[in-house]
Amino acid sequence: METIHLAECEAQVRSMATALRNLGLEPGARIAISGRNTAHWFLADLAIAMAGYVSVGLYPKQAPEAVKYILTHSEAKAIFIGPMPDVGEFMGALPQGIITIAFPYPDVPACTYNWDDLVRANEPFAGYQAPDPKQLISLIYTSGTTGNPKGVMINGENLMFATQGLLKVMPAQGQERFFSYLPLAHAFERGAVEMASIYLGAEVWFLENLDKLAEQLKEVAPTRFYGVPLVYNRIQSGVLKKMPQEKLDRLLKIPLLSSYVKKKIKKGIGLHNARYLFVGAAPMPVPLMQWFQKIGITVLQGYGMTENNIYATANLPHANRLGSVGRALPGADMRIYEPDDKGEGEIQFKHPGVTPGYYKDPEKTAELFTADGWLRTGDKGRIDQDGYLFITGRVKDIFKTLKGKYVAPAPIEGALSRNTDIDQLCLVGAGLKQPVMIVTLSQAGLAKPREEVEQGLVADMEAVNATLEPHEQIAKILIVKDAWTIDNGIMTPTMKVKRNEVEKRYMPLLQRHDGDYKTKVIWE
Template sequence: MSAIQFHAVNGFIRDDKEMNQSIRYATASETGLDGPDQVLATDVDTTCEANGKVRIKLDKNECNSSIPVSIPGAFTKTANLYPDHIALVSCPGVDGKRTMYTYREYEQTVRTVAKAFLELGLERHHSVCLLGFNSPEWFIADLAAIYAGGLATGIYTTNSPEACQYCAEHSKANIIVVEDRKQLEKILQIKKNLPNLKAIIQYSGIPTEKDVLSWKDLLEIGKKVSDSKLLSVLKTIGANECCTLVYTSGTIGKPKAVMLSHDNLLYDARLLFIKLQIQEKSETLVSYLPLSHIAAQICDIIGNVLAATTVYFADKNALRGSLVETLLVAQPTAMLAVPRVWEKIYEKMQEKARSNGAIKTWIAKWAKAQGLYYYTNKMNGVDYKNWSYVFAKWLVFDKIKAALGLQKCRIFVTAAAPLNIDIKKYFLSLDIPIIEAYGMSECSGGHTVGNHKEYRTYGVGIPLPGVYTKLDNIDENGEGEVCMGGRHVFMGYLNAPEKTEEAKDKNGWLHSGDLGKIDSNGILSITGRIKELIITSGGENVAPLNIENAILSELPALSNAMLIGDKRKYLTVLVTLKSNMDSETGEPLDTLNPDVLKWAKSIGSDAKTVTDVISSRDPLIYEEIDKAIKRANAYAISNAQKVQKFEILPHDFSIPTGELGPTLKLRRNIVINMYADLIEKMYQ
C-alpha cells in the first residue's frame, strides 16, 4: 500500500526557455520496440490525425523523467499486483444485489471485450462510442476499445440524435455501445447515416431490435476469439498515440474532439494522485459524474487503473438526490463533485437543520463556530486543535459526515466551475474542507489543485508537480491568460488543424482562454474567460464572473446570476430564484425552495412560486434583489462595471431546460437567445 511519490516542483514561469530547458525526447530504446508500452517514431509535437503520434518530452524534473507506459501496460501491471482486490462494485440490480469485479476479473473481461470488438470489425484508430450512465460495462468497453487499438469516445447521455451522429461520424465509429432502449433509439434514428458503423451493443437489459447485441452476446463472441488476435494488435500500440477522444460540449459551433494519448492520461492522473496523496489499493471512490467528461475519466477510470482504487457506481438518479444512498454504502475516501452537487448537499442540510429544536440548533451553531475558528487559525499559520474543536468534532462533525456517508473521506474536491465561497465556508465550518481543482479536457483534466494542509478558501490552488504555467499578456492589474505546458497537454483536435493552432502554440503552450491572477503564495485564481468578456459600447472590458459571484454572495435566495452588456451602454443581469426540482426529470419546478420561502416570509412576502413573484412583480422581493445588487456594486472598480437593471427569469437553470451544458456549465449564448425579449426590455 505504497503512496505514488515523486519530487514536487510547483510554480509559474515567464518564458519558453524555462519550460524547454534540458528537454529530451523519450525513445524506443528506453521503452522497448514491442507494444503496448513502446514510443512510436515521430518528429512532431502536435497532430490532428487519428493515427498520428507525438513526441514525449522528458527533462530533469523527476516527474517529467518517468518513462512512458500505455494504459494496457499500466492496467496489466495493477491487475498482476492486486489480482484479488475489488476494483468495481455496480449499483444494485433489479434483485437489489451489486456485482463485484476483482482486478483479475476486470482486466480479463476487458481483454474478452477487446477481442469481441476486433471480431466485430473494429479498425485501428477508429472509435468505439459509449452512450450511457456510469457502470462497470462503460469502464470495460472504454478500456477494451483502447486495448483493441481503437479510440474510446464518450457521448453525453443528454445529446440529441443529431449530436450523437456528429460524434460517431466524425470519429469514424465502428462500434457504438449504448446503455438502454432510450439511448438505443437515438442511434437507430441515425444508423443509416453512419457508413463506418459495424455493430451496436446494448449493455443494460435485453435488446429486442434485430442486429443489436446484448452485453452477454458480446462476451460470448470475445470468448471464442483467440488471444493471438488481440496480442498482435497490442504489439502495434504506442504510449504516444491517441487512445481517447473527448468531445467538448459544443456550446458554440460543432464540438471539438480533444485527442489524448496514453501518456497524456496516465501522466496527469499520476500527478493528481501525488498532489492529493492517493495511496495504492487504499482508496474508495463513487462514480456518478458524466464519464464522457474528462474529470470523471481521469478520476474514475484512469485513476482506477493506476492506483488500484475501488469504485462504487451510483444509480442514474445520483444528481437528482440519490447520491447519498451510494455514499453511505461505499464510504468513499475521496470525493470529486461539481459545484451544483455541493450546493444540493448544502440545501438538504439546511432543510434538515430547520427541523432541529432550539438545543440542537444552538449546539450546531456553537460547533460550526469552532470549526471555522480552527480553520481560520490554520490559514493564518496556527495549526492547533484545541479542546473545543476536538469536542465539536466528536459531538457534531463526525455525526454529520456519517449521515452523509463521508466519515472516511479525507479528500473533498470541487471542479468544473467556481463554488460559491459562502457554501465553501459553510462546509469548512463542518470540518469538510473543499479544495478547488482547475483544468480542461485539453490538459487531460487537472492542472492545478488546492492543498488540504495549506487550506485557502479562494483560488484554484497551485500547479501540479511537473507541469508548467504562465500568464500571457498580463495587464496592469496582474491579470493574464492562463497558459499550460507539460506532458498532459493534448495532441490536437481531431481533423481540426486551425482550431488546434488557436489552442496550442508552436512552443507547446496550451492557451486556456481563461483569465487568471497569481497571488504572493503562488495560488492561481480564475477571474474570467476571454471569450466571455463583455465589452460595453463605451469600450469598457468587463469580466462577468466576479460581478455575478458578488451578487450571489449578497443574496443566498438567488441560484444564478448572468451578466448582460456586450455592446450595450450599461450592464444588466438576469437572475433566478432557488426552486425545487423534479426528482425524476431534473427539471426545475415553479415552487420556491424551502430556504427561499422562509426568506420571503421574513421580508413579508406571501409568494410561494416563481410565477407568484414575477406575475405580481412582488415589490418586497424585487426590492431585496435590487438592494443586493447595489451592495455588490459597491465593490465595482468603475461605474461602467456597476449593474443598472435586473430581471427574474421564469425558472431556474438546468440541463433539461437548456441553460446548462452536460457538465453543468452555463451556456451563455443559449440563455441570451432564450431570453432575448426580456433582455431588450431592460434596454428600452
C-alpha cells in the same frame, strides 16, 4: 445491486478485445461509448484500448445533432450503448451502418450485438502489447458553449502523465472507494475516477439515477468525492432544509454540541469517509466553501480543461487558499502571458499531458498553441506571490454594454453567488445599457416569501456593486421560473451555463425593462 470483481473485469475486457478484433475493423478505428456511468463503460473503454482502437465518449444526454456530428466526424465504426434517458431519440441519431453493441442492462434497446453474448463467444485476448505512448488512445469531444464540439486527441502519454501526477498529490490512504456519477465522456471523470481507481485497485460505485444522488452518496460514503459547484450548492440546500441556518449557527457555537453536530451532518450527507473533496468545472463561491468549512468539510478547488487532460492546478489539504484554484501540479509548467498592470493575462500551460491538438482540425489546433508551443487556455488569471492561481474570467467571455464599455462577468457572478437563495446565475449585458443578473432560485429561496427573497438579493447586489466600476454595476436581478438544465439546452453536459443561450432566451424581456433603474428585482 451487482458486484463485479477485478479478475472478472479482466476476463471480460480480454474477451471483448478479441470480439472487437473479430469485427474486422482497421487498426486505430474509432469506437464510441455512451450511456450513464456503469462498470461496463470502464470495461468497454479498456477493451477498446487493448484491441488497438480509439474510444470516443458521448454524453447520455447529448443533443441528437451533436451525436450525429461526433459519430460522423470521428468516423466511428461501432458504438457501445448503455442505459440512458431518451434512448429512442439517441438511437435515431446514429449514422447508418454503425455497429451497435448493447451493455447488459434493462432498458437498453436491441443492438447488432449484445455484450454478454460476445464475451461468451470469444476467447480472452492474449496478444496485448503496450502501444507507443504517442499513439492516439481516445477522442474527447468538448461539450462547448457554442459551435460544433471539437475532438480533443488524447494519447497514451497524456493519459499516464496526468493520472500518475494526480496520484502523487493524492496518494492512497487505505482501501479507497469512488462514486462515479459525473459524465464519463468528460476527461475529468475518465482520469480522476476511471484511471485512478484502476491504479489504486479501488472500489467504484455507480449512480443509478441522478435524482437519487443524495440518497446514494450516503449509501456509498466514498473516500474521494468530486463535484461541480451546483452539486455542493444542492448538498448545502439539503442540509439547510433539515436544519435552518440560524439553528445550525446556534448549535455550532456550543462547544459540547459543535463536534457532534458536524459529525452528524457529515454522516447524513455521506461525506464522513471523504479524505479528498474536490470542486471543478466552474468557480465555487468562497462563502459556500466557508460554509462547508464551518461544518468540518474542506472542499478543495482545482482547475483544468480537456485540452490539458484536466491536469493544471489544485488546492491540496496541506496547501489550500480559498478563492484560488491552487498551485501548479507536479510537472505542469504554467505562465501568465503578457500580464497587465494587475498581473492578469491569459493562463498558459506546457507539459506531457497537453493534447497534440484537435482531430481533423489543423486550423483550430494552430490557434490552440502559442508560437513557442504553450497551450492557450482562453482563461484569464493571475498568480500570487506563493504560486496560487486566481482565475479572473475568460479572455473572450467579456461583453460590451450599449455604453461601449467591457464587463468581465465571472468575478461579479462569483461575488453575488454568496446568496443562498440563488441556485444558478448568469450576468448578461450585450445590447443593454447596464448589466443584469439572471438567476434561478434554490429550494431555500423558493420556500421563502417573495419580499424576503427580494430584500436579500437587493442587499447583496448593492454590496457587490459597491466594489465595482459604475459601468460594471448590476442594474437589476431577473428571477426566472425554469431551472437551467442539460435537457432544456441552457447547460452543457458538464453543467456549465451557456451564456449565449441565456441571452437568447431572456433578452426580449430584459430589453423591455432596460433603462428602468428603479425596479431592482423582476420576476419572470
